[in-house]
Amino acid sequence: MLTGLCLVSEAAELAARRHSGQHRKGDENEPYINHLAEVASLLASVTDGADAELVAAGWLHDTIEDTDTSRDELAERFGARVAGLVEEVTDDMTLAKSERRRLQVVDAPKKSPDAKLIKIADKISNIRARIFFEPDAEQKEELADYLAWAEQVVKGCRGINARLDTLFDEAMAHAKDTL
Ligand code: ZN
Numbered sequence: 588m589l590t591g592l593c594l595v596s597e598a599a600e601l602a603a604r605r606h607s608g609q610h611r612k613g614d615e616n617e618p619y620i621n622h623l624a625e626v627a628s629l630l631a632s633v634t635d636g637a638d639a640e641l642v643a644a645g646w647l648h649d650t651i652e653d654t655d656t657s658r659d660e661l662a663e664r665f666g667a668r669v670a671g672l673v674e675e676v677t678d679d680m681t682l683a684k685s686e687r688r689r690l691q692v693v694d695a696p697k698k699s700p701d702a703k704l705i706k707i708a709d710k711i712s713n714i715r716a717r718i719f720f721e722p723d724a725e726q727k728e729e730l731a732d733y734l735a736w737a738e739q740v741v742k743g744c745r746g747i748n749a750r751l752d753t754l755f756d757e758a759m760a761h762a763k764d765t766l
Contacts, residue, residue: 588666589664589665589666590639591639592639594639594640594643594665594666594669595627595639595642595643595646597643597664597665598627598642598643598644598646598647598665598669599623599624599627599646601646601647601650601656601664602620602623602646602647602649602650603620603623605650605654605655605656606618606619606620606623606649606650606653606654607620609653609654611716612713612716612717615716617716619649619653622649622712622713622716623645623646623647623648623649624646625708625712625715626645626646626648626705626708626709626712627642627643627645627646628645629645629708629711629712629751629754630642630644630645630704630705630708631645632750633704633748633750633751633754634704634748638701640665640666640668640669640672641672641701641704641705643665643669644668644669644672644673644701644705645705645708647661647665647669647673648672648673648676648705648709650673651673651674651677652677652678652680658670658671658673658674661673672699672701672702672705675698675699675702675705676698676702676705676706676709678690678691688736691706691736691740692736692739692740692743694743695740695741695742695743695744696743696744698743698744700747703743703744703745703747704744704747704748704751706740706741706744707741707744707745707748707751707752707755708751710737710740710741710755711751711754711755711758713733713737714730714733714734714737714755714758714759714762715758715762717729717730717733717762718730718761718762718765719765722765722766727765727766730762730765730766731766734759734762734763737759738759741755
């Protein structure tokens with residue numbers, strides 16, 4: 588079984604390959620991998636690098652949802668815990684967006700502590716990407732909508748890691764300043 592830096596490096600490489608060609612929302616048209624790097628790095632930083640599996644799950648957190656990757660494949664390569672964490676933060680893409688959003692709010696408090704950390708790091712990264720210099724009306728509306736929802740999801744996830752909660756609050760405050 589892979590551990591430590593080998594686990595994290597292989598997770599990053601698989602994520603890079605699977606998400607290759609995908610771009611994230613935002614005006615920079617950034618490669619999707621930037622989002623995964625940010626989430627993994629947030630998780631590593633707030634836990635002082637103590638949990639390689641959590642960081643690997645950060646790299647991989649969107650693979651089941653957005654790429655042709657299964658839980659079984661992740662379990663085989665990265666172990667049951669990493670695969671389980673990714674599965675926990677995966678939305679059911681057969682549902683409409685509004686229903687997926689509603690379920691994230693309802694399900695957030697039921698997630699494991701580590702899945703909650705990934706959820707918060709994901710929202711921090713997504714909020715940061717939606718903060719524009721001199722946003723237009725449409726960008727403001729999208730950001731306000733995203734913030735209202737993210738706040739509800741994160742309400743059900745907070746209290747595990749104070750540093751991560753603070754980073755979320757800072758991203759939220761900074762974003763609100765631009766509205
Ligand atoms: Zn994500």
